[in-house]
Amino acid sequence: MNNSITILSPGTVANMVCGFDVLGFALYDPCDEMELRLLPERRVVIQPDPVYQLPTEPEKNVAGAALLALLDAVEGPVGFDLTIRKHIKPGSGIGSSAASAAGAVVAANHLLGNRFSNEELVQFAMFGEKVASGVKHADNIAPCIYGGITLIRSIHPLDIVALPAPDLHVSIVHPQIEVRTADARAILKQNILLKDAIKQWGNIAGLVAGILQNDLALIGRSLQDHIIEPVRSILIPGFDELKQRCLAAGALGGGISGSGPSVFMLSATETTAQQVAAEMAAVFTRLGIDFHTYVTRINQQGVILKSENPT
Amino acid sequence: MNNSITILSPGTVANMVCGFDVLGFALYDPCDEMELRLLPERRVVIQPDPVYQLPTEPEKNVAGAALLALLDAVEGPVGFDLTIRKHIKPGSGIGSSAASAAGAVVAANHLLGNRFSNEELVQFAMFGEKVASGVKHADNIAPCIYGGITLIRSIHPLDIVALPAPDLHVSIVHPQIEVRTADARAILKQNILLKDAIKQWGNIAGLVAGILQNDLALIGRSLQDHIIEPVRSILIPGFDELKQRCLAAGALGGGISGSGPSVFMLSATETTAQQVAAEMAAVFTRLGIDFHTYVTRINQQGVILKSENPT
Known part of the structure; x- marks a missing residue:
């Protein structure tokens, strides 16, 4: 039996344009690297992160809360010691807390002989999301665990x-501004127009059909959001110009990642995705806002096993 | 060249539960039978229907208006003489006007050597829907022309x-009560809750995924309508009991067809579809409301060519 494992837990994009609260996908970059070690006693230890000031008390740490939930479903003298090297910046809008929570329970499941289903792992990891945002949502955790695009x-x-995803390229820009998830949620209208909702469910139906039929043009036509983006995009300086320039550079479409401030765009080729990232960089350079860009692909695997270390 | 053609133009179910205004499918039964004859001059003649009092002035007749729209896109001395034997009762909620409009332009296109695309035929037929309801909607016309399930x-x-449809069985009950499309539209709320809309677009995404992956259980779980059905179903006596009994009899799910009063249910097997139709009959028999039931399948072809008659 192995008593230690190292995994890569990916960033994820939730609220996929017309798929607010229901569609998300996983990335190859950025990923957190996590090492989980089995302990011979019932406790969870979180090693301090060298870069970010994250809580180390297990019940206040997103990965810790997820591991405690999993441990509740396991009998016997077993526990976990977790070291996270975080590369997904908290608050970036690309699923930093989900990567911690999901990565921890996938790693634990490996060490325990894969006794839990993916759905059970999502349930455990949702306790981590509750620590992070107060809400047990699954739209980042599910693609992190299943890989690809999830509904x-x-x-x-x-x-x-789980929706088998076309091999699309992804450009992401993370402008270094703060958009609090709570604020991004508070500005949404609780009532919307039926006619806008009809457009939205026409588009999500088209997006799912495009994904499953590998119809990139249909994916592009369907990546429209008439409800959330018009409200939330005001929190992201330069959003309209950014989107227009990315589409002009050949992106199929895209929008706000999660509740922002990161913005993602999908492209058919890596060349286009690189050009789109260059447009993203140009906009925030001109605005004088620090930023980081990623050019990556949809991650079909989810959490990736890096190494298992026998006792 | 043929100068006359006979076709079967199918009934259709629009507003497919969570797919309000966007999803519809075609039926094998009932169908209108239509004979269209080429005329050597630019005019449209509508023969009187022996059963229903439908207008025979072409611009006031749904099939006539559709043929006039098509004729606008054709040059030369050509016209049409149309005889309809209507089997889809007007006002039943299973696409009676769409069958007339769509059947007429598909027949005309055959006689003219198939010069128009399906999308152009939908555009022509929408002029017929405008005569029928004042709105150029396409959610019955599209499945009538394309067959299968359309978005x-x-x-x-x-x-x-066009979504390749699983070979599902359909039970339909048409209670002989009047629900005017205008009334059914007037009682809808123009504002809806965002949280209900999120459920709805989760369900339509699940429904499309179920259709394309032939996952009947997912289709069944997704056939839920949190927005339209709770409002419109009050116009249909016995609706809640009807639905509950159909699901208990094994139907995957279903709801109001179009704007009613017909109700449809989807089933995996013909045996189940027959049992579901028996439940439908039992409910309206007990309520003392005349009704007609159909047990049929999703029609993958749309308008069916019955015979071509050379000069």
Whole structure:
């Protein structure tokens, strides 16, 4: 039996344009690197992160809370010691807390002989999201664990549908501004127009059909958000110009990642994705806002096993 | 060259539960039978229907208006003489006007050597729907012309996505009560809750994924409508009991067809579809409301060519 494992837990994009609260996908870059070690006693130890000031008390740490939830479903003298090297910046909008929570429970499941299903792992990891944002949402955790593009059809009861994803390229820009998830949620209108909702569900239906039929043009036509983006994009300086320039550079479409401030764009080729990232960089350079860009692909695997270390 | 053609133009189910205004499918039964004859001069003649009092002035007749729209795109001394034997009762909620409009232009296109695309035929037939209801909607016309299940992703610009449909069985009950489309539309709320809309677009995404992956259980779980059905179902006596009994009999799911009063249910097998139709009959028999039931399948072909008659 191995008593230690090292995994890469990926960033994820939730709220995929017309798929607010229900569609998300995983990335190859950035990823957190996590090492989990089995302990011979029932406790969870979180090693301090050298870069970010994250809580080390397990019940206040997103990975710790997820591991405690998993431990509740396990009998016997077993516990976990977790070291995280965080590369996904907290607050970036690309699933930093989900990567910690999901990566921890996937790693634990490996060390325990894969006794839990992906759906059970999502349930455990949602306790981590609750620590992070107060809400047990699954739209980052599900793609982090399943890989590819996932649909959360329903949260009560939990119904996750894994959608085989085309091999699309992703450009992401993370402008170094703060958009608090709570603020991004507070500015949303609780009432919307039926006619806008009809457009939105026409588009999400088109997006799912495009994904499953590998119809990139249909994916592009469907990546429109008539409800959330018009409200939330005001929190991101330069958003309209950014989007217009990315589409002009050949992106299929894109929008706000999670609740922002990161913005993502999908492209058919890596060349286009690089050009799109260059446009992203140009906009924030001109605005004088620090930023970081990523050019990557949709990650079909989810959490990736890096090495297992026998006793 | 043939100068006369006989076709079967199918009934259709629009507003497919969570797919309000965007998803519809075609039926094998009932169908209108239509005979279209080429005329050597630019005019449209509508023969009187022996059963229903439908207008025979072409611009006031749904099939006539559709043929006039098509004729506008054709040059030369050509016209049409149309005889309709209507089997889809007007006002039943299973696409009676769409069958007339769509059947007429598909027949005309055959006689003219198939010069128009399906999308152009939908555009012509929408002029017929405008005569019928005042609105140029496409959610019955598209499945009537394309067959199977169709998504109207967008109406401006028109974007029709044909979804390869599983071979599902359909039970339909048409209670002989009047629900005017205008009334059914007037009682809808123009504002809806964002949280209900999120459930709806989770469900339509699940429904499209279920259709394209032939996952009947997912189709069943996704056939939920949190927005339209709770409002419109009050116009249909016995609706809640009807639905509950159909699901208990094994139906995957279903709801109001179009704007009613017909109700449809999807089932995996013909045996189940027959049992579901028996439940439908039992409910309206007990309520003392005349009704008609159909047990049929999703029609993958759309308008069916019955015979071509050379000069």
